[in-house]
Amino acid sequence: MNIVKAAEECFEEIRAFREELHSFPELGHREHRTSRRIAQMLEGFGIPVLDCGLDTGVAALIEGGKSGKMLAIREDIDALPIAENTGLPFASQHAGISHACGHDIHAASLLGAAKILSQMREELCGSVLLIFQCAEETFDGAASMLQKDLFKNGVPDAVIGFHCAPSLPLGQVGVVSGIYNASCDRITLTVTGKGGHGAHPELCVDPVMLSAGLLVQLQTIISRGNCPTDPAVLTFGTIHGGSAPNVIPDQVTLCGTLRTFDDRVRKKHLAEVERLSGEFCRAFKGDCRMTVDCGMPPLINSPDICHLIEESAQKVLGEKSVRTDLAPSMGSDDFSCILEACRNHGAQFLVGTGIEEQENTRLGLHVAENVFPSEALLPGMMMLAQTAADFLR
Ligand SMILES: [Zn+2]
Numbered sequence: 583m584n585i586v587k588a589a590e591e592c593f594e595e596i597r598a599f600r601e602e603l604h605s606f607p608e609l610g611h612r613e614h615r616t617s618r619r620i621a622q623m624l625e626g627f628g629i630p631v632l633d634c635g636l637d638t639g640v641a642a643l644i645e646g647g648k649s650g651k652m653l654a655i656r657e658d659i660d661a662l663p664i665a666e667n668t669g670l671p672f673a674s675q676h677a678g679i680s681h682a683c684g685h686d687i688h689a690a691s692l693l694g695a696a697k698i699l700s701q702m703r704e705e706l707c708g709s710v711l712l713i714f715q716c717a718e719e720t721f722d723g724a725a726s727m728l729q730k731d732l733f734k735n736g737v738p739d740a741v742i743g744f745h746c747a748p749s750l751p752l753g754q755v756g757v758v759s760g761i762y763n764a765s766c767d768r769i770t771l772t773v774t775g776k777g778g779h780g781a782h783p784e785l786c787v788d789p790v791m792l793s794a795g796l797l798v799q800l801q802t803i804i805s806r807g808n809c810p811t812d813p814a815v816l817t818f819g820t821i822h823g824g825s826a827p828n829v830i831p832d833q834v835t836l837c838g839t840l841r842t843f844d845d846r847v848r849k850k851h852l853a854e855v856e857r858l859s860g861e862f863c864r865a866f867k868g869d870c871r872m873t874v875d876c877g878m879p880p881l882i883n884s885p886d887i888c889h890l891i892e893e894s895a896q897k898v899l900g901e902k903s904v905r906t907d908l909a910p911s912m913g914s915d916d917f918s919c920i921l922e923a924c925r926n927h928g929a930q931f932l933v934g935t936g937i938e939e940q941e942n943t944r945l946g947l948h949v950a951e952n953v954f955p956s957e958a959l960l961p962g963m964m965m966l967a968q969t970a971a972d973f974l975r
């Protein structure tokens with residue numbers, strides 16, 4: 583079957599569906615309408631939706647005509663708490679929420695690929711597990727789906743997926759073999775002192791002062807404690823405490839993120855944040871408790887799957903369509919959790935959405951004004967379908 587032709591044939595239907603998703607964006611774990619509509623469309627294509635006990639998100643299975651391996655294709659479906667400012671005729675109708683990360687393109691592309699793959703199921707040796715993942719932006723969607731019965735039909739032999747890239751031209755695909763995205767851990771430090779009157783610090787243990795000192799010392803974990811050839815970032819983005827200028831509070835909370843490319847580096851620095859915070863605060867008669875949540879491993883793409891993606895891209899998008907010279911990013915994507923669950927076999931690639939003459943398509947992810955052109959649905963669905971077909975050949 584000619585996948586380029588099949589994609590062109592279902593483009594208008596998929597474009598209309600994408601515009602609908604775009605108009606009604608939903609935040610992580612609240613994608614009820616989005617999930618319902620995806621399931622309806624899949625059933626319309628004759629693809630059975632799996633009952634995995636999911637709250638939001640959708641899983642479905644396409645069984646090929648012959649037996650063989652199982653490939654998972656994962657795309658995310660959630661939106662962001664950003665007020666859209668694109669001026670598109672199909673802009674968000676939900677105040678303060680928009681698809682500013684292009685996940686509407688992801689979900690619709692996977693739906694299009696699913697339609698194409700179901701039309702050619704007799705040719706496929708094996709099966710395709712379709713994962714429309716909830717809550718990527720809140721870092722815990724993949725983990726929440728894996729806790730349910732997502733792999734009830736067995737662990738897939740590999741997983742693929744893509745993310746939109748406004749920095750890449752439309753029609754190009756980016757493939758980064760090996761280290762691609764960072765691990766991500768959300769760290770919460772609760773600094774406890776002893777509150778009281780601001781005029782009598784001698785009767786208190788001031789957690790505001792402790793936090794100010796601690797924040798500076800935490801910077802030494804990367805600058806002095808990290809091997810310079812191991813990339814790592816520790817950023818504290820929030821610090822909250824106190825209610826009045828003349829009151830010393832009992833507690834201050836700091837929240838931050840740790841990013842690394844290596845699980846050993848990640849574990850070492852997490853332990854060091856906990857040790858330093860505790861010992862620093864105790865040295866000043868206070869205390870500190872650390873919690874870590876929403877952790878995800880680094881995303882390391884399998885070289886063999888990257889090679890397959892490159893070959894598939896050349897078939898559907900042409901010889902010069904693949905960029906392999908892109909640098910890894912300290913950004914993160916919980917695709918890495920699904921990848922880890924698939925025994926670390928798979929890869930996530932990039933689909934260009936930037937148009938040279940349209941500056942508002944090149945502003946970047948999470949930007950209220952950025953437009954993800956619907957034309958990106960074509961390379962999106964062609965790439966997913968062709969790579970799946972090639973994997974199951
Ligand atoms: Zn995002």
Ligand SMILES: [Zn+2]
Pocket residue numbers: 683684685718745
């Ligand atoms: Zn995203």
